[in-house]
Amino acid sequence: MNEKRYYQKEIETMPREQLRALQSEKLVRQVRHVYDHVPYYRDLMDKKGVKPEDIRGVDDLHLLPFISKEDLRETYPTGMLAVPKADCVRIQSTSGTTGKRVIAYYTQKDLDLWEDCCARAIVAAGGSREDVVQVSYGYGLFTGGPGLNGGSHKVGSLTLPMSSGNTERQIQFMLDLGATILCCTPSYAAYIGETLKEMGYGPDDIPLKAGIFGAEPWTQEIRENIENTLGIKAYDIYGLTEISGPGVSFECEEQRGMHINEDHFIAEIIDPNTGEVLPEGTKGELVFTCLDKEAFPVLRYRTRDICVLSSEPCSCGRTHIRMQKPMGRSDDMMIIRGVNVFPSQIEAVLLKKGYSPNYMIEVDRKNNSDTLDVFVELTPEQFADTVREISAMERSLESAIHTMIGISPKVRLVAPKTIARSEGKAVRVVDKRKLHD
Ligand code: ADP
Ligand code: ZN
Numbered sequence: 001m002n003e004k005r006y007y008q009k010e011i012e013t014m015p016r017e018q019l020r021a022l023q024s025e026k027l028v029r030q031v032r033h034v035y036d037h038v039p040y041y042r043d044l045m046d047k048k049g050v051k052p053e054d055i056r057g058v059d060d061l062h063l064l065p066f067i068s069k070e071d072l073r074e075t076y077p078t079g080m081l082a083v084p085k086a087d088c089v090r091i092q093s094t095s096g097t098t099g100k101r102v103i104a105y106y107t108q109k110d111l112d113l114w115e116d117c118c119a120r121a122i123v124a125a126g127g128s129r130e131d132v133v134q135v136s137y138g139y140g141l142f143t144g145g146p147g148l149n150g151g152s153h154k155v156g157s158l159t160l161p162m163s164s165g166n167t168e169r170q171i172q173f174m175l176d177l178g179a180t181i182l183c184c185t186p187s188y189a190a191y192i193g194e195t196l197k198e199m200g201y202g203p204d205d206i207p208l209k210a211g212i213f214g215a216e217p218w219t220q221e222i223r224e225n226i227e228n229t230l231g232i233k234a235y236d237i238y239g240l241t242e243i244s245g246p247g248v249s250f251e252c253e254e255q256r257g258m259h260i261n262e263d264h265f266i267a268e269i270i271d272p273n274t275g276e277v278l279p280e281g282t283k284g285e286l287v288f289t290c291l292d293k294e295a296f297p298v299l300r301y302r303t304r305d306i307c308v309l310s311s312e313p314c315s316c317g318r319t320h321i322r323m324q325k326p327m328g329r330s331d332d333m334m335i336i337r338g339v340n341v342f343p344s345q346i347e348a349v350l351l352k353k354g355y356s357p358n359y360m361i362e363v364d365r366k367n368n369s370d371t372l373d374v375f376v377e378l379t380p381e382q383f384a385d386t387v388r389e390i391s392a393m394e395r396s397l398e399s400a401i402h403t404m405i406g407i408s409p410k411v412r413l414v415a416p417k418t419i420a421r422s423e424g425k426a427v428r429v430v431d432k433r434k435l436h437d
Pocket of ligand 1: 094238242
């Protein structure tokens with residue numbers, strides 16, 4: 001095993017007791033800062049009968065009120081700002097995947113902290129100043145591009161700010177400039193892999209060694225698909241604009257969950273229905289408290305991401321708690337004929353059965369009953385081979401999906417290149433029921 005590499009060793013490997021003491025100290029300070037500068041949150045605390053002096057450390061965190069995406073939308077655009085606007089140097093916003101965009105403000109210190117988190121992720125994936133990091137997340141208001149760009153600078157890697165799109169040029173630059181680490185959404189990585197093949201290249205023709213992929217849920221099957229087509233090791237990275245951006249947590253070489261940067265963020269798991277804090281190891285909604293952020297310091301922010309935490313020691317030496325990969329948010333979950341279904345479950349079946357990650361799920365209501373249609377694209381090879389067997393293949397997929405989710409879909413295999421590719425966050429579900437309601 002190579003010598004272990006960290007970006008900020010002392011913090012990343014800090015004994016948990018010491019880390020908790022650090023969190024407590026920061027939390028007390030942060031609650032005071034928010035209470036004094038964010039009238040909206042002060043009102044929430046007053047309504048709950050909690051004063052800043054009641055919070056003496058992490059053990060008192062549960063006394064604080066939650067913040068939800070609705071609160072952030074209500075206070076749009078400056079209602080959560082905790083410093084004068086003149087002290088801010090950047091604005092970013094969410095992708096708006098689930099509704100109106102949320103705006104986040106950053107001071108220079110906030111940017112530094114965020115970029116440090118991204119730098120930890122890059123180093124954990126094997127990055128150093130010798131690397132060329134190709135950032136193919138979108139640049140702009142979306143946090144993906146700017147976050148990894150800043151992290152790559154901090155590591156001292158040569159940064160290639162490609163942004164997303166123009167996929168053939170992505171590959172040409174990767175080859176010409178010797179990119180060794182690729183950062184983008186997993187759906188875009190899969191598309192880059194597909195294009196690489198179409199351009200007549202294989203995984204051995206490109207200099208990439210690792211990829212840092214996140215911003216959307218992805219399955220283990222997609223990971224294997226990307227690792228094979230690009231010939232790399234694929235690392236997961238998680239984050240959200242409300243908390244800073246990508247890099248809230250990241251995978252180490254162990255790849256058993258993502259280490260949360262706990263010196264900056266406290267994570268809790270709650271029951272999404274009752275708000276009750278659940279013991280470690282229980283599945284529930286992830287909630288974050290920002291300890292260091294100045295401009296937009298949300299406390300107990302409900303992410304709607306469903307996952308499990310584990311503080312079991314990790315062989316990489318990092319002591320920070322790990323979160324299991326969220327496989328969809330509570331609001332990505334579809335309820336079809338009364339059954340809870342996550343798109344990722346369907347994706348897992350498709351890839352296991354050798355289909356491409358290009359698919360589309362359509363939910364509708366006909367004659368008072370929910371319908372589930374899954375459109376799956378055939379690869380050119382499958383298309384050439386199997387035209388006559390299509391109907392048998394469709395039945396077989398229907399039965400495999402039924403086994404996985406408990407209800408029967410209608411599967412339609414469609415010709416290559418008929419489903420739109422994603423260059424950012426993939427949109428794979430169309431719920432037409434919402435249009436009728
Ligand atoms: P939006 O909420 O509009 O999509 P963001 O661009 O800030 O705004 O996206 C944050 C969300 O993206 C997270 O709350 C989570 O649902 C999802 N996400 C980010 N990284 C990952 C990841 N590695 N795995 C699964 N989901 C992720
Ligand atoms: Zn680890």
